[in-house]
Every structure is written in structure tokens, then in C-alpha cells.
Amino acid sequence: MQTKFETISGKFVPNPEALADDALELVAARFKALSEPTRLRLLAALKGGERNVTELVEFTGTSQANISRQLLVLTQAGILGRRKSGLHTFYFVADKAIYDLCELVCGSVQDRLARQNRAFGK
Amino acid sequence: MQTKFETISGKFVPNPEALADDALELVAARFKALSEPTRLRLLAALKGGERNVTELVEFTGTSQANISRQLLVLTQAGILGRRKSGLHTFYFVADKAIYDLCELVCGSVQDRLARQNRAFGK
């Protein structure tokens, strides 16, 4: 699959500089890591600082196995970091920009709901 | 699945106000819409203004059927809008905040690559 850009002539040609397919894949992967409610719940739980797995399990209400797997996903995506201490593993947010992202999306979602409500005369 | 928050006592309790599960679902859905390279390519193509389906097919290099489907996904997510004119359907970005999101993520991705390179002494 080849990304192309339009020239002045109006024809599409291979894009020489921006948005290499690799970059798109990375950006898509980052969004994908944020595309599950359970993982967003984990990020919400970690907003106040690091937590161990047991605390996160209690917070989210799903199984420990599942939480460990979702924490792995977020860690491999570079969003979380971890620190081991004895029996415990503490997870923390390594990429604070995540919260800016979430707030932007919250704004978009609210705008959209507002638009829909207006459209229904509410 | 129940979202809970910590109190001063240190115990998790049902969260009375923020981050209703519905909201999390909506935010997750928005991220999910952005989690595919093909859809990001479409957004890149639409940055300069509206385009019809044929142009977008040429730009992305995948099948027309697939493009129509991905455009539908983005439209239903509230990210794109559409306008029909004769034989053509023009798609355009309805939620400009999308580009802020993408730039934030690009920054995060670059930071992360930089960190990795440093870790490898590069």
C-alpha cells in the first residue's frame, strides 16, 4: 500500500517526505492501545500515581489475568512503565501526553453529543 | 464491570461522578476509529479539504469497496461528514480536533523512539 500526495497538476504521486507508512502504523498502534474501555479504566486508575496489580484489579473489577494482559499491552505501547518491588509490580504512566489525548477526545465526544442533541431539538 | 475510585480511607468505592462507563465506551470508540492505518491515510488525504471517493481510492491504493467501508466507519464515528453531488460523494473532516490528536500522538511516538535510541546509545 503506497501513500500518495497530490501535486499542482492534480495527479497523485508517491509522497516524498511526510507520513511514511511506518509512522502511520505507529500512530495507529498508539490509538489502538487506547481503544478499549478496560485500558482506559487502568489509565484513569493510574492518574493519581503508580499502583500495583492487585489494586488495579480491584479498581477495574475484571480478572487478574486480564488486567495483567492489558497492562502488558499498555506497557509495550510505551504508555506505561513498571517497577518491581518484592512480590508487587507497580505500574505507572510513562507517557503523560496520554491524558491530553483523552481530554481532547472527551471534548470531541461532548461536542458531538451536543450537536446530536441540537439536531433532535433537545 | 464497575468503575471505582479510592477514598481517603484507601478503599475503592463506586465512583459517584466522573468517567461513567458510557463515557469510557465513547472515548474508546473514538480511539478505535483512529486505530487503523488506512483510516489515518484517509484523514491525511482529507487534510487539504473535501475529496470524493475515487480520489481517496487513488490516494490510499486499496479497493473502492474497502474505502467506502472505512469512510463509513469514520463518518459514523462523527469524524467525517459527507455531501452528495450528482454521481459523487464528497467526504470532509467534521471534527477538526482529530488533527490535534494525531499531532499529539506523533509527538509521543517520536519521544518514545528518541528514548529507545538513547537507551541503545545511539
Add this chain to the structure above:
DNA sequence: ACCTTATATAACTATATAGTCATACAGTTG
């Protein structure tokens, strides 16, 4: 009316992954 072009959609395949259960592994305590 017929042909062509632009777009949408149905049916299908292949793949990815969230969640579960059971189990392994690693550190801690007695």
C-alpha cells in the same frame, strides 16, 4: 431505453484480540 460511471453493500475469509480458566513462576513468610 441503454450504457457508463461513482458509490454502496452483501457475503465471505482471514486475522486479531478481549476475556476466562488453569497453571507456572517468583518472592515472602513461617
Add this chain to the structure above:
DNA sequence: CAACTGTATGACTATATAGTTATATAAGGT
């Protein structure tokens, strides 16, 4: 070391969905 606790992981199921092929629909041109 034996028993326990906290975390990770393998195997599995169920579901979602990207992409394909073929076809339908709809608007224009002749």
C-alpha cells in the same frame, strides 16, 4: 523447605473487523 501471595502466561473461546469479490443502486450521458 513448605506454604502462601502476587503476578505472568499458555491454551482456549468468542467476537469483531479489515480486506476481497461480486453485485446492487443511482445518477448522467448518448
